[in-house]
Amino acid sequence: MLDYFLLLGGVAITSVAAVVAPGLTVTPRIEARRQRIQQAYADRDTFNRNLMVILCACARLRGLQLPPTDDPDCTPSVRERLVGERRRWMQQIDDATRWMADNVERFAGGWPTEQLRDVPAAYAAHARMLWLSDRDDHLKIEQLAELTAPVQAMYFRYVWHRARHTLAHRAAFTAMVDRITAVDQGGADRGVLDGGTGA
Numbered sequence: 001m002l003d004y005f006l007l008l009g010g011v012a013i014t015s016v017a018a019v020v021a022p023g024l025t026v027t028p029r030i031e032a033r034r035q036r037i038q039q040a041y042a043d044r045d046t047f048n049r050n051l052m053v054i055l056c057a058c059a060r061l062r063g064l065q066l067p068p069t070d071d072p073d074c075t076p077s078v079r080e081r082l083v084g085e086r087r088r089w090m091q092q093i094d095d096a097t098r099w100m101a102d103n104v105e106r107f108a109g110g111w112p113t114e115q116l117r118d119v120p121a122a123y124a125a126h127a128r129m130l131w132l133s134d135r136d137d138h139l140k141i142e143q144l145a146e147l148t149a150p151v152q153a154m155y156f157r158y159v160w161h162r163a164r165h166t167l168a169h170r171a172a173f174t175a176m177v178d179r180i181t182a183v184d185q186g187g188a189d190r191g192v193l194d195g196g197t198g199a
Contacts, residue, residue, distance in 0.1 A: 005115070016090075025127070034177060039106075040107075040110045043103070043106040043107040043110075044107055044110065044155075046099070046103075047100065047107040047108065047120065047155075048152070048156045050096040050097075050099055050153070051096075051148055051151060051152040051156070052098055052152065053092055053093070053095075053096045054092075054093055054096050054097070054127070054144060054148045055145060055146070055148055055152060057089040057090075057092045057093050057096075058144055058145035058148070059145070060089050060090050061086065061090070061137075061141050062141060062142070062145070064082065064085065064086055064089075066079065066082055066086065067079060067082075068082065090137075093131060093144065094131060094146050097124075097127045097128045097131045098128065098130065100123075100124040100127065101124050101125065101127075101128035104120065104121050104124040104125075107120060108120040108121040108124070115170075116155075119154065119155075119170065119173060120151070120155070121125075121150060122148065122177065123148075123151045123173070125143060126147060126177055126180065126181070127147060127148065130143060130144055130147065130180055131144060143176070143180055146176050147173065147176045147177070147180065148168070149172075150169035150172040150173040150176070151169075151173055152166075153165065153169050154166055154169040154170060154173070
């Protein structure tokens with residue numbers, strides 16, 4: 001009878017240990033990993049949201065034509081409101097490029113290959129420097145949209161689109177980087193990383 005109780009006690013202790021030990025050792029690690037994965041996906045979503053903010057704000061700015069100050073069909077108050085809208089959309093781009101430049105380590109490092117990790121980091125730097133440059137606003141808006149579109153498509157379009165067009169999007173991104181950083185001999189389109197001014 002004593003052996004029976006010892007056997008039951010051993011089984012009970014083993015069961016408790018089997019339940020408690022993983023809870024003390026494995027579960028915290030799994031929980032920490034789960035939180036890291038959730039944060040990585042949240043940062044990717046924020047990266048995509050900022051790309052879309054830039055694309056949409058650029059499209060709105062390209063579509064907005066401010067009437068001349070002497071336009072009789074546009075009252076000063078309407079023109080002031082239009083200028084306010086333009087300023088607000090410009091600020092959205094400024095905020096988005098600033099966040100990406102300041103947080104590149106949060107969203108660029110989680111991609112599986114080195115090539116996929118390099119593009120977001122390069123994009124964040126070039127987009128911010130382009131926006132801070134002395135280029136004409138219209139030129140900055142056009143170039144920023146052209147720089148952003150292939151990156152957004154490369155990372156966030158449908159899987160089958162990315163599989164078919166990633167090389168083309170990467171080539172378009174690289175060509176645009178070369179274009180905005182090129183310095184021609186006349187200085188008409190100096191690279192943003194050199195602190196130049198545009199045409």
